[in-house]
Amino acid sequence: xxxxxxANATNPRRVRMFLAxxxxxxxxxxxxxxxxxxxxxxFLARDPAGRLPLLELDDGSFLSxxxxxxxxxxxxxxxxxxxxxxxxxxxxxxxxxxxxxLELYLPIxxxxxxxxxxxxxxxxVQVAEWAALCRERAAECMGWIDARLADRDYLAGxxxxxxxxxxxxxxxxxxxxxxxxxxxxxxxxxxxxxxVGERPSAxx
Amino acid sequence: xxxxxxANATNPRRVRMFLAxxxxxxxxxxxxxxxxxxxxxxFLARDPAGRLPLLELDDGSFLSxxxxxxxxxxxxxxxxxxxxxxxxxxxxxxxxxxxxxLELYLPIxxxxxxxxxxxxxxxxVQVAEWAALCRERAAECMGWIDARLADRDYLAGxxxxxxxxxxxxxxxxxxxxxxxxxxxxxxxxxxxxxxVGERPSAxx
Numbered sequence: 001x002x003x004x005x006x007a008n009a010t011n012p013r014r015v016r017m018f019l020a021x022x023x024x025x026x027x028x029x030x031x032x033x034x035x036x037x038x039x040x041x042x043f044l045a046r047d048p049a050g051r052l053p054l055l056e057l058d059d060g061s062f063l064s065x066x067x068x069x070x071x072x073x074x075x076x077x078x079x080x081x082x083x084x085x086x087x088x089x090x091x092x093x094x095x096x097x098x099x100x101x102l103e104l105y106l107p108i109x110x111x112x113x114x115x116x117x118x119x120x121x122x123x124x125v126q127v128a129e130w131a132a133l134c135r136e137r138a139a140e141c142m143g144w145i146d147a148r149l150a151d152r153d154y155l156a157g158x159x160x161x162x163x164x165x166x167x168x169x170x171x172x173x174x175x176x177x178x179x180x181x182x183x184x185x186x187x188x189x190x191x192x193x194x195x196v197g198e199r200p201s202a203x204x
Numbered sequence: 205x206x207x208x209x210x211a212n213a214t215n216p217r218r219v220r221m222f223l224a225x226x227x228x229x230x231x232x233x234x235x236x237x238x239x240x241x242x243x244x245x246x247f248l249a250r251d252p253a254g255r256l257p258l259l260e261l262d263d264g265s266f267l268s269x270x271x272x273x274x275x276x277x278x279x280x281x282x283x284x285x286x287x288x289x290x291x292x293x294x295x296x297x298x299x300x301x302x303x304x305x306l307e308l309y310l311p312i313x314x315x316x317x318x319x320x321x322x323x324x325x326x327x328x329v330q331v332a333e334w335a336a337l338c339r340e341r342a343a344e345c346m347g348w349i350d351a352r353l354a355d356r357d358y359l360a361g362x363x364x365x366x367x368x369x370x371x372x373x374x375x376x377x378x379x380x381x382x383x384x385x386x387x388x389x390x391x392x393x394x395x396x397x398x399x400v401g402e403r404p405s406a407x408x
Contacts, residue, residue, distance in 0.1 A: 092267070
């Protein structure tokens, strides 16, 4: 088994953080997105969409999509549970994983792709007006995650989960690329970010 | 338990179709989005985001997000399996569910929201250039789903799954609102759509 990875990309980071939480080690192969190595014939033969992360299984087949790769490892090794243990937890975590993904990560990612000169290669047609709407939406989402965290340790409740990984990596993308700022008055969000950032998995 | 629902909206439709496949009946309460009933104080007290579908559980708590609601019912009643039965199936279905959602449903939904006069109430600032990019992306995605279906009955393989529900409802939104057309030369996609459309759940 091996994981095609790039240190500086957000989706591979989500999987690395998940694996670190599980204590699972998987051999990694670097595919340098900046050098366009995901566009080589060799890589496209593995994944026609040319995306990272990509998991190569021992039977030679491939699995794409960060959360799908995480679910694969979760099925192999359920502990610690990062997708929930019973119907209610599973649903609650899926709800917050989706919100973190659709309301925070996607807007931040779109704001970056549609406004940063550095993203021009990824997104040749950049729509500034769309980037502005996405920034607003991300700010709005940070507001209600902050409210949510007023009386909870983690997004889906008392248990650290995949939802926290998605939101944490999304904010990392947003602030590292200076696409967004996390307002200093969002104290719950700031506190949560600090606590998650102290987990050993945060540097995976 | 009750499900807040609106007949004409895509996300509630995904849950209705899922429940019909499972043979689960849940009392439904209509919230008329066209009349703004999701913006009343009464509804916002249930869900501050004012979204549908929304599941009210017997303990008075609420669950939001279509796929989270589906996972809740899947945990209660695993048969028939629509999220997979083992690690490999679970991951494969998650991969295609995410692709159907992120690469097909979201672009179609964004193209609709950012171009249709009917969507102006939902999306006051419409960005035509973004709608055009989304239409292109949806067309591209239909192309590779068509290729995928050349030697498979369903998106994730031989088993009908949540991924098919998402893609089918996404195309329904796209064609009902005349946001996209499914090109007649996408024969595999057309055949799959016909077959899925004949399932009793398709009219749920």
